[in-house]
Amino acid sequence: MELSNKHEDTTTKAFAGLRVLDFSxxxxxxxxxxxLADMGAEVIKIETDGGETMRTRPPLRNGCSTVFGQLNVGKKSVVLDLKSEDGKEAVRRLVATADILVENFRPGVMRRLRLDYDSLRPVNPKLxxxxxxxxxQSGPSAELPxxxxxxxxxxxxxxxxxAYQPGRNRPDYCGIYHADVVTGTYGFGAIASALYQRTVTGLGQHIDVSMLESMLTLTVIELQNSQFAVKQPPRPMFGPTETAKGYVMITVASEKTFQALMGVIGRPEWLSDPRFSTYAPRRENWADMMDGVEAWSRRLSTDACLVALGAAGVPASAYRTITEALADPQLAHRQALSEVKDEGGSFRVLKLPFRMSGADTTPGEKMAVLGEHTSELREAVGLTDDVPIPSGKTAEQG
Structure with a gap:
């Protein structure tokens, strides 16, 4: 039975009726x-006539980027020249009708355009x-790219x-952009908080989200260790455990898990061994303990290891590719992926990672082409007749 993220009689979108201007x-x-769009807000993405840079990022099909689609599905697209007075006036007219504005330019850019918070607050105090x-937004590093x-x-x-990679001294290449996703999520949380506060005060406010500080929140233990002298175990506590044909991740994070693992590997005597019986000495002798675990795991296939560990309630997983992870029946059960369409065809995007019993959190079904909604909003934003409407092609197609 598949899991639905809404009741049969519920079609509510939590942020329905809110208008967002997305300059990011x-x-x-x-x-x-x-x-915000997935939660039901009308999100109007403001782009230049060349289109946002991510529109050209692969994978591309018929000039349409699925990465851009993953990040922008469900939004409207309006092309404006923010350096022109017509473009700025169009923004001010939109701001008067908007609830939220999101931008991630380098600090100072929106101020120079006279589209910063202080300039727009008189237009809409609830923004x-x-x-x-x-x-x-401020400080000695604020304007660094x-x-x-x-x-x-x-x-x-x-x-x-x-520091968790023994024998290595060269940092890893960066291919997965944690800082972007974490910071964007903190921005979403701050906006939701400001919306609630606005119901009390009747006023909007400026939210200043730092990528640097957002990234530091991921280093909970390391941040504390940096302030105090903490001896690290000779072998990192969480890493690959070798099997006969691969590796598994085993996480021993509680006494119950430790006891169960000792039963699985056939070392019940280690429960009372002074090297392992309590957390402090176990941490000191972690390498010896995991050597014993690997003496067991190397005799078994990865699947056999996981069956034995799972039966005992020991948290463990094989190391999977993204493709393998996306094929997990658990994701199918939760309907975690949604099919969307653009001019290149259809593709799947990940839904929000939470479900709400009283609200629909599914994304939109369509990716807007560049400038698709400029004409629709021409009257609303007060564009003059001499401001051209783009052809609707993506930057790659044009």
């Missing part, structure tokens, strides 16, 4: 705004204005990760 580019801001930047890989390095995350 690349990942962090668009991710934040797509979360919630969310600025996402590398280091925050920053993308996720730079923030990974600057936050200490990469070196903290490296």
């Amino acid at each position: 580019t690349t990942i962090a801001g668009p991710h934040c705004a797509r979360m 919630i204005y969310c600025s996402i930047s590398g280091y925050g 920053a993308y996720a890989p730079v923030i990974h390095a600057a936050s200490g995350y990469d070196m903290a990760h490296l």
Whole structure:
């Protein structure tokens, strides 16, 4: 039986009726705004006539990027020239009708365009204005250029990760942009909080989200260890355990799990061994304990290891590719993926990772082409007749 994320008689979208202006580019801001769109807000993505940079990122089909689609599905697209007075006036007219604005330009850019929070607050005192930047809106680093890989390095995350890789001294390459997704999600949470506060005060506010600080929140233990002298175990506590044909991840994070694991590997005597019987000495002798675990696991296939560990309630998993993970029946049960369409065809995107009993959290079904909604909003934003409407082609197609 598949799991539905809404009751049969419920079609509510939690943010239905809210209007969002999305000036953001690349990942962090668009991710934040797509979360708002999935929750039912009308999100109007403001783009230049060349289109947002992610529109050209592979995979491309008929000039349409599925990565761009993953980040922007369900949004409307309006093309405006923010350097022109017509474009700025169009923004001000939209702001007067909007609830939320999201931008992730380098600090100072929106101020120079006279589209910063202080400039727009008189137009709409209820506006919630969310600025996402590398280091925050003020301070000695505020105007430094920053993308996720730079923030990974600057936050200490990469070196903290490296400390768990024995025998290595060169940091990893950056291919997965944690900083963007985490920061965009914090922006979403802050916006939701500001919306609630607005019901009390009647006023909007400026939200200043720092990628640097967002990334530091991932290093909970390391942040504390950096302030105090903490002796690290000779072998990192959570890493690959070798099997006959591969590796599994085994996580021993409680006394119950430790006791169960000793039963699985046939070492019940280690329950009273002073090296392992309590957490402190077990941590000191972690390498010896895991050598014993691997003496057991190397005799078995990965699947056989997982069956034995699962039967005993020991948390464990094989190391899977993204393709393998997406084929997990658990994701099918939760209907975690949704099919959407653009001019290149159909593709799947991940839904929000939470379900609500009283609200629909599914994403939109269609990806807007560049400038698709400019004509629709021409009167609303007061565009003059001499401001051209784009052809609707993507930047790649044009």
